[in-house]
Amino acid sequence: MIGVIGIALTFIMVFGGYILAGGKMGVILHSLPFEMMMIGGAAAGAYALSNDGGTIKHTVSGIGRVFKGGKWTEADYQDILCLLFQLLRLARNSPVELEEHIENPESSPIFQAYPRILADHEAVELVTDTLRSASLNYDDPYQVEEMLSRRIGLMKEEALHVPHALQNLADALPALGIVAAVLGVVKTMASIDQPPEVLGKMIGGALVGTFLGVFLAYGLVAPLAQRLTSVVKQDQSFLDVIKAALIAALHQHATNLCVEVGRQATPSHLRPSFVSVETALREIKRVG
Template identity: 30%
Template sequence: MFPIVGIVVVLGCIAGGYLIEKGNLLVLMQPAELLIILGAAIGTVLIGNPPHLLKAIASSFGGVFKGSRYTAGLYLDTLRFLSDFFATSRKNGLTALENDMDEPDKSALFKRHPAFTANKEALHFFCDTMRTMLAGGVEVHDLDQVMETDLEVLHRQSRLPAGALTTMADSLPGLGIVAAVLGVVITMGSLGGPPEEIGHKVAAALVGTFLGILLCYGFLGPIAANIKKLTDAEGEYFLCLRMGLLAYMKGLAPMLALEAARRTIPHHVRPTFQEMDKACKKQPGAPAAEAAA
């Protein structure tokens, strides 16, 4: 929602200021200049990125307008899932949940938390970590290092679309100059024509520079920055999972493990202790109550 508002504000302020000074908007409508700039920019992205990253770039655009999926509701459901899992494993033993981790799509425990299981990366991270723990013979600090490495790889890959779009945005002013130079070349071929025609061609050439700068700093640059922030939000979510799992593997009581996870959540989406406690007590077996045991 806010990116759309921002786009409207950018266009409205630029067009409004231009019209206040009696500018003609039709002069800014230069399809050829736009084709040169955007077409060449898209070409640079195709040259510089492999196919799998191109798909990630395309999907990341949708994330900008949908907003972050790492909301307060998702964090609360994740804490409820961790509470449910910790209490069940404490009651029945971790080995009793081995089948649940092998086939989470068929597990009643996982099905109770659809918001968590909808995130396949988080689901695989959780299940892979628990399987490694079940294998035995692994020290807690070693498993924590494995989790850290896994999340570093995930975060590095998640940042690639934003980096590619930033590179594309940086190229737009230069491509705007390319379009302007081509416009000047065309203008030089019309020097013997009427002054009105020459003026129109010079204006069209200058629009190329204008469009390159506007697209870079008014649209694509901010979009790339937004995608980077969404990636950071993903990293914060996985840190929450990692800290909860680490506390559990150290043998802390379920509520302490949940609190360790809750404290890593950013303040604007962090549930209060009371909200977490109330949500966890609604679960089968009231795992929050078992924390005191």
């Protein structure tokens, strides 16, 4: 909702101010289809040329995330802490039984209790792969931490491909607007014998290209790229919480302390309270 409000406010303030200052929309509307064809077409072609199929495929869904916001909520962070608590407790009390859960999480009642987490392939694999490695005696906390840091870093780099591509597009749009404007000037110079009022409209139409390139770059595409970057980084924090709790477990800390380490690694605006997490853990202990 905030994203939609931001776009609406940008358009209203820019074009509203132009109209209130005495500007005429006729010139812009007349030139808009042709300028958008040149600028938008060139931008789409450059985007396709400079990115692979995966980045292009995920661009639309990435833009959708700008308006939806981050994937994970405070409740989800509490759920992942509860899930890790159950798995770590099981790893210490019954390693053989744990194997059934990490080898087939889709049929695990522990994972099934948290459907949103189970639906996230990256999060589930990060948990199961790390616990599986620990069960195979790859349990040096420092080596595992380095491995997890590299893995999460690679995930983050891949997730940031779309916002980086959008930022590159934003950087190119002003230049593409100049290209459209230059072509408009060329057209105007070919009609230099026309009366001043005709030439004025033609020059105004040419300048629409420069305006559109700059406006689209800094009023739309660059903010989208910046917001998407923020959303991606926020979602990746979910993996950092998993990493923090699992590394604490490899250091042989108490299971409750491992959960608290994970809670402390949660972004402040999404961090569940200590009391709510403890209440949830007590309920798990009571039921289990």
